[in-house]
Amino acid sequence: GDSVTQMEGPVTLSEEACLTINCTYTATGYPSLFWYVQYPGEGLQLLLKATKADDKGSNKGFEATYRKETTSFHLEKGSVQVSDSAVYFCALMYNAGNMLTFGGGTRLMVKP
Amino acid sequence: NAGVTQTPKFRVLKTGQSMTLLCAQDMNHEYMYWYRQDPGMGLRLIHYSVGEGTTAKGEVPDGYNVSRLKKQNFLLGLESAAPSQTSVYFCASSPPLRQGTEAFFGQGTRLTVV
Numbered sequence: 001g002d003s004v005t006q007m008e009g010p011v012t013l014s015e016e017a018c019l020t021i022n023c024t025y026t027a028t029g030y031p032s033l034f035w036y037v038q039y040p041g042e043g044l045q046l047l048l049k050a051t052k053a054d055d056k057g058s059n060k061g062f063e064a065t066y067r068k069e070t071t072s073f074h075l076e077k078g079s080v081q082v083s084d085s086a087v088y089f090c091a092l093m094y095n096a097g098n099m100l101t102f103g104g105g106t107r108l109m110v111k112p
Numbered sequence: 113n114a115g116v117t118q119t120p121k122f123r124v125l126k127t128g129q130s131m132t133l134l135c136a137q138d139m140n141h142e143y144m145y146w147y148r149q150d151p152g153m154g155l156r157l158i159h160y161s162v163g164e165g166t167t168a169k170g171e172v173p174d175g176y177n178v179s180r181l182k183k184q185n186f187l188l189g190l191e192s193a194a195p196s197q198t199s200v201y202f203c204a205s206s207p208p209l210r211q212g213t214e215a216f217f218g219q220g221t222r223l224t225v226v
Contacts, residue, residue, distance in 0.1 A: 004154075006154075008152070032211055032212045032213075034214075036217075041219070042219055042220075043116070043202055043204075043217035043218050043219045043220055044155075044202065044204075044217040045216075045217065046214045046215075049212050049214070050212075051211045051212040052211075089154060089155065093209060093213070094209075099145070099157050099160060099170065099209075100145075100155075100157075100215060102147075102154040102155040102156075103154050104152050104153055104154040105152075105154050
């Protein structure tokens, strides 16, 4: 079946450091790919998405590129802030499907 | 700006007790979902609904029942709670899933079964 694998956390960085959170997926077709973020005490919210190969999603300084050849959708940010501390989830969804499939989540902690 | 609202936010149950979690959305979304979130396992789909009066099983449906009597509400029931159901439960809603459709999540319900 379809699955999403993320690097395990927690990831601890100093402010202004570079961030990469790896995400790879296993799927039989061509899903849409998402990154959701969960801030402390809150529900998940969409951070960015890409719907086809080579698309780049971006938001709030975060970026991720849909790489079909490596089945990956790694999340990157050039300079993290303390306010980026959260849990990040990679997810996939098929067009006209009925569900999102999530990875295990990666906790990011940014220290001043 | 309510979006998706879950009730209650916290609950402690004794083994064998029953309870119902309520999810309400005000975005007129067709699809609604219940997920559970466990450490290191991400979110796993329990049940979902693609419209009023319809429900379907997700990845981990055992021990749960759901109902969607009104379009805006999706109820999750535990008939006889077990410690293995200790988790954080999230409700979500979305339009019919198409390419890149966003799902909107509630703030979660933290349930502890002792």
